[in-house]
Amino acid sequence: MLDLYSEGNSRLHTMKPGWKILGLAISGSLLFAVDNILFSIAFLAVTLALFAAAGLPLRRAWAQIRPVIWIFVLIMIAQALFNSWWVGLFVIIRFAVLLMLAGLLTLTTRSSEMIDGIEAGLRPLSRLGLRTRGISLAISLTLRFIPVLASVVREVREAQYARGLERNILALTIPAIVRTLKMSEDISDAIDARGF
């Protein structure tokens, strides 16, 4: 499965996803509960050490915050104008730690393991009348059809390229959606035909 998992066999890789999620939740709460910049800086150091412990180079930690750099700049400007640059720095460090920790969870946990975890977590709810079988099926179907529909969008794009419409959003999405909806009938027949 195409995911953001990074191969490895550290303690973090082998730990059950549930513990990692719990750890992330506790870390996030602590970061906001303890309103102290030194605490946040210490937490940053621990986080970077965790990346090293998982065998991940520091540029993977940097990659977690790179997409929001412009937000950091925005925060810094706003805080420098309305409060002080000190508060800005504090907010940015706390924010960066949170993003890195979340990224660490994603990098060390396979999507399939997380999905198994979700399904195991939902199972007790089936006694309350929730159709967990349906939820499992929906998850699998989505994973199956993401690449199929991405190919459909790509095919439509190539077809429209021939007509010079490859940058026209309507010309791309309308045929893709029509095909998606037409597929739905056969797919649900196929599922029923196999005794679902």
Add this chain to the structure above:
Amino acid sequence: MIEIQNVSLTLDDRPVLRNISLSLSEQRIAIVGSNGSGKSSFARLLNGLRTPTEGSVRVDGLDTRKQARDIRRKVGFVFQNPDNQIVFPIVEEDVAFGLKNLGIPPDTRTEMARDILQRYGLSAHSKHPAHNLSGGQKQLLAIAGVLVMKPDYVVLDEPTTLLDLRNKLRISNAIDALEQAAIVVTHDLDLVKDFDRVLVFENGRVLADDVPNAALNRYVEAMLDA
């Protein structure tokens, strides 16, 4: 044996099948006909995916209208486009899906899936995404996913229409090798020349019902007349 008695089917106020009565017991039966002749809808009646507007369809005495669940276990269905039939992302997961629905325990499921993938030459791909298979491999996977459930009959709806020549031959061989009775809807006249019986559908009716040569001649004549 599948018995079709006085069956008519209307979809969105449009008559699709008109008063058809047939009794199907041969090992290899083909259904040919032009687009819109009603042959695909007819195929869907055979395993209860559609129920007739009038008349009845019985599989080994079970009525598709009343015992749809049992009938779907008896009659496997392979669709034209395997992309619409493969519903799980990983090859072996997809094969296991039908078995899971039958309530077969996980260990047995894995074993049965392994056996059938071996039979269709897909063992090397069992842990791969289904999306990366070739068109012919996808169709073989779709067939494997149905056959692993051990149905008594298999209905195949245009299984070779989207395939190139080499893959057509692979599917054709796979159909020949089936132990089950097979009912194949197709445009591919080569595929059916050794079948026991060929039904020609036209405009919601059975135009011809004969051995392959005679039936196919009637079909070609009818196409040329129109």
Add this chain to the structure above:
Amino acid sequence: MTTKDIVLIALFAALTAALGVIPQITLPMGVPITAQSMGVMLAGAFLGAKRGGLAIILFLALLAVGLPLLAGGRGGLGVFFGASGGFLIGFPVGAFMIGYLFDRYAGRPPLFPSILFMLLGGVGVVYLFGVPWLAVIAELSVWQALAASAAFLPGDVIKAVLASLILREVRKAIPNL
């Protein structure tokens, strides 16, 4: 919920992901618009409140477990903590709202109300979640956060119009949907 409902929910979740493949258009002031957030509007409009909301929840769940489904290949839990985390959380609520409003018209409102509903759910509701989140995470006032988000507003309005046009054309192509 029928098999067909489950299939449609999964297909619209997958479609929302697949729309990330369409290259983004950059507005003159440098703000990117992606086709992806149109998936939210389309899911609500085509599937109605319940199924539309569930389709987008499913999309977010797969994003959270680490699939790189956002335009540009981003994914994982981190995107929920990021600056746009609140907007993501607002997506399924927005889809539900659009679906609710469309359900009042049996899924076929005229063009003008359709655009209005897309704006209410796809922009109004989504910003209602996104802006306060941005304010909290960046320690800004809500007004400052709103001002920072306003750059995306023109793109969002364009998307509401496009989604309404797409809906109209697809309904023409498949009348008995």
